[in-house]
Amino acid sequence: MRLFLSGVRTQFWLVGRQPDDLLSLCTIPFTVVMMLSIVMHAARPDLVANAFLAPTLIGLWGFATGLAAEVLVGERWVRALELSMAAPSAMHSVYLGRITAVMALGVVPLGETWLLGKVLFGVTPAVHHLGVFWAAMAASVFAMTGTSLLLATFMLLSRNSHHYLNFLGFPIYVLSGVMVPVQYLPEFLRPLSHVIFLSWSADLMRDALAVAPVLNAGWRLLAVVALGAAALVAGRVLLAVALRRARELGTVTYA
Template sequence: MRLFLSGVRTQFWLMGRQPDDLLTLCTIPFTVVMLLSIVMHAARPDLVANAFLAPTLIGLWGFSTGLAAEVLLGERWNETLKLGMAAPGALHPVYLGRITAVMALGVVPLGETWLLGKLLFGVTPAVHHPWVFWAAMAASVFAMTGTSLLLATSMLMSKNSNHYLNFLSFPIYVLSGVMVPVHHLPEFLQPLSHFIFLSWSADLMRDSMAVAPVADIVWRLLAIVGLGVAALVGGRFVLAVGLRRARELGTVTYA
């Protein structure tokens, strides 16, 4: 726990000194304006909830690929990863703490989206089941933390990691149904969505904003958390393999 908290403090300190790391927040307004403009001008008030949720979940993923996944890569490029590897303590609690600090900011796009919707379009969707909504949001942040660790450790294996991260974004947005629900996708793609926690998050959060009772709340929350735990365990395993491989091949840095 001490190493984890040390990682959290370190990351908040780094973000305070490098505010450009938070540029993801600057892209959210454009996504909000685009999606809400389409929905409002099409006279589809039934899709307002979708247009609010999409930028929120896209922002959460943006923090993951834009900052959290680069925690380890930054260490490697700055040639400080080898210092951590030489330290007596374990590395994974420190990096998990740093990634958790980043993902704690994942709730900011939610507030940003609601504020912009009210100021620019004069609309905000009603949340009829708030505790379900916030439980799904908390589970999503947890799952995104585990996913970020898995992405970060996987990207550690390649010099061209940014290309892979950029490629992942839009397929994830489509398969997770952040704007268009999964059941509208071609049938052969729909099973893939079950392995992406954001698809469970988007569906559950949309249902929490509807008047009708929400079905299977516990099982759907467990699906989100379970996928997050699987990613967390996978990230821990890949980190151990990656660091061992770097030691054996002498490729701790890119120099």
């Protein structure tokens, strides 16, 4: 726990020293304007909730791929990864703490989206099931933390990892139904959405904004947490393998 908290403090300090790491927040207003403009001009107030949730979850994914996944790569470029590997204690908890700090900042797009919707369009969706909504948001941040650790390790292993992450963005947005619910996708694509935790998060948060009771909220929250935990375990194991391989080869550069 001490190493984990040390990683959290370190990452917040780095973000304070390098505020340009938060530039992804500058893309959120454009996404909000695009989504809400389409919905408002189409006279579809029933889709306002979708237009608010899409930038929020897209922003969460943006933090994961734009900053959290760069933690290990950044360590390598500044020649700090070698020092970490030589430390007497395993540094996995420190890296996880740093990634967790980044994903905690991933909640900011939620407030940014709500504020912009109110200021620019004069609308904000009502949250009828506040407890479910915030539970889903917390579960999503946890799941994205695990996913970020997995992505960070892949970036450490591959020279072309940025290309893969850039490719993943829009397929993830479509398959997870952050704007268009999964049930409207072609039938052969729907099973793929079940292994993407964002699809569970988006559906659950949409239901939390609706008046009707939220069905099976506990099981759906469990699905988000379970998928996040699976990614976290996979990332932790893969990171250990990657660092052990680097020690055996005597280098942390790309092969």
